[in-house]
Amino acid sequence: xxxIDLDTCDYCGxxxxxxxxxxxxxxxxxxxxxxxxxxxxxxxxxxCPVRALELVKEPRxxxxxxxxx
Amino acid sequence: MKSAYDVIVxxxxxxxxxxxxxxxxxxxxVLLLEKRQEIGAxxxxxxxxxxxxxxxxxxPDPKWVAQAIxxxxxxxxxxxxxxxxxxxxxxxxxxxxxxxxxxxxxSELGTDVRCKARVTGVIKQNDTVTGVTVKHLGRExxxxxxxxxxxxxxxxxxxRWAGMNTVVKLVDLDxxxxxxxxxxxxxxxxxxxxxxxxxxxxxxxxxxxxxSNNLANIGLGISPLxxxxxxxxxxxxxxxxxxxxxxxxxxxxxxxGGIPIDGKPRPISTNGLMVIxxxxxxxxxxxxxxxxxxxxxGKEAAIVAARAVRANxxxxxxxxxxxxRWHREAGRAFKPLRSIVEQIMEFDDAFFNSxxxxxxxxxxITLVDVFKTAIRTRPRLLWDIxxxxxxxxx
Numbered sequence: 001x002x003x004i005d006l007d008t009c010d011y012c013g014x015x016x017x018x019x020x021x022x023x024x025x026x027x028x029x030x031x032x033x034x035x036x037x038x039x040x041x042x043x044x045x046x047x048c049p050v051r052a053l054e055l056v057k058e059p060r061x062x063x064x065x066x067x068x069x
Numbered sequence: 070m071k072s073a074y075d076v077i078v079x080x081x082x083x084x085x086x087x088x089x090x091x092x093x094x095x096x097x098x099v100l101l102l103e104k105r106q107e108i109g110a111x112x113x114x115x116x117x118x119x120x121x122x123x124x125x126x127x128x129p130d131p132k133w134v135a136q137a138i139x140x141x142x143x144x145x146x147x148x149x150x151x152x153x154x155x156x157x158x159x160x161x162x163x164x165x166x167x168x169x170x171x172x173x174x175x176s177e178l179g180t181d182v183r184c185k186a187r188v189t190g191v192i193k194q195n196d197t198v199t200g201v202t203v204k205h206l207g208r209e210x211x212x213x214x215x216x217x218x219x220x221x222x223x224x225x226x227x228x229r230w231a232g233m234n235t236v237v238k239l240v241d242l243d244x245x246x247x248x249x250x251x252x253x254x255x256x257x258x259x260x261x262x263x264x265x266x267x268x269x270x271x272x273x274x275x276x277x278x279x280x281s282n283n284l285a286n287i288g289l290g291i292s293p294l295x296x297x298x299x300x301x302x303x304x305x306x307x308x309x310x311x312x313x314x315x316x317x318x319x320x321x322x323x324x325x326g327g328i329p330i331d332g333k334p335r336p337i338s339t340n341g342l343m344v345i346x347x348x349x350x351x352x353x354x355x356x357x358x359x360x361x362x363x364x365x366x367g368k369e370a371a372i373v374a375a376r377a378v379r380a381n382x383x384x385x386x387x388x389x390x391x392x393x394r395w396h397r398e399a400g401r402a403f404k405p406l407r408s409i410v411e412q413i414m415e416f417d418d419a420f421f422n423s424x425x426x427x428x429x430x431x432x433x434i435t436l437v438d439v440f441k442t443a444i445r446t447r448p449r450l451l452w453d454i455x456x457x458x459x460x461x462x463x
Contacts, residue, residue: 013224014327
């Protein structure tokens with residue numbers, strides 16, 4: 001699943017366009033990942049300009065929003 | 070907001086607002102939706118644009134033009150540079166004001182503009198898009214229409230909900246980071262800089278777009294494939310560039326983002342839907358510039374929408390006219406442009422250094438001179454440049 005570092009994320013949306021499963025959503029100023037649909041491909045982490053995304057190997061089916069503070 | 074319109078445009082960037090403006094001008098009933106609370110903010114752009122192309126849509130206004138650009142400086146990895154006259158005069162914009170002006174133009178012609186209105190899904194009937202679901206201030210509602218124009222940017226989801234494949238592959242993405250920088254002293258405010266070579270920006274290039282002698286957009290774009298190999302982001306690279314060339318600069322804004330860069334035509338319409346701008350991967354494959362391309366696409370989509378609504382037929386067969394018009398107006402240059410870029414990316418930094426060594430003290434250089442010198446040692450470039458010449462470029 002994907003962890004979003006909200007201190008680093010600038011909610012630019014680059015990752016959203018690269019997600020093959022369309023489970024990332026950009027709200028006004030918030031990025032959401034629906035980890036229940038995430039397939040752990042990690043592509044979004046390479047599309048991020050600021051290293052705000054991290055792929056962590058945990059069982060799928062986490063909460064709709066994973067936040068690391 | 071009413072419950073039905075002729076056309077709903079999703080996204081109020083330059084493409085969406087231009088589409089809304091021309092659709093309203095053609096007499097259609099138009100709704101323009103922006104998910105953010107403010108049109109034009111936050112800026113996700115280097116704000117450079119070609120003056121002549123922009124003039125096809127709007128006369129430049131000092132209210133949203135920061136600086137006119139007449140020259141470009143191509144800086145090689147050895148820091149020698151070649152200064153050329155820009156092939157066309159350029160402008161550095163204030164996108165926050167520019168974008169809002171374009172939305173105002175649409176609204177003056179009758180477009181209903183709403184911000185903080187996020188589209189959360191599309192409504193489909195018989196395989197045709199017939200509306201969108203909008204969340205506005207906590208309330209979700211369905212709004213119906215004859216045609217949806219998706220101008221929802223790199224993070225586009227409307228086209229995907231409608232069943233089109235607009236996923237951005239990593240090889241087709243430029244990942245960018247930029248600072249709006251003050252406290253610098255540029256010798257010429259009308260000269261933009263391009264940092265060329267892998268040492269600066271692996272798989273891309275760096276830029277300085279001045280807004281005055283003391284204020285500039287300084288940024289770069291890299292290939293995400295570099296990030297996969299070296300765990301280094303666009304922002305990491307930008308910090309290196311800043312330390313090397315502008316160590317004392319103050320950073321007054323940070324802008325990051327991704328640009329979808331395509332080299333081959335892709336379907337950009339389906340039943341009841343047309344896709345424009347970054348959502349349709351319409352940024353220039355060489356420069357990454359997308360403002361005027363999105364505006365061209367917006368206008369063409371609006372023209373086709375007006376015809377389709379009048380004919381009461383919004384099927385793919387009718388809307389595909391938009392694909393053809395986009396190809397004719399701009400899209401057909403993408404294949405040779407992408408091919409040139411791919412060849413340039415194969416050159417090593419020693420080649421860029423030798424090019425700069427040869428040209429840097431020659432006066433009155435043009436882009437054609439640079440290409441001529443490059444072709445001498447890299448003749449394969451000739452084929453693609455020839456195609457652009459045949460299309461009326463240069």
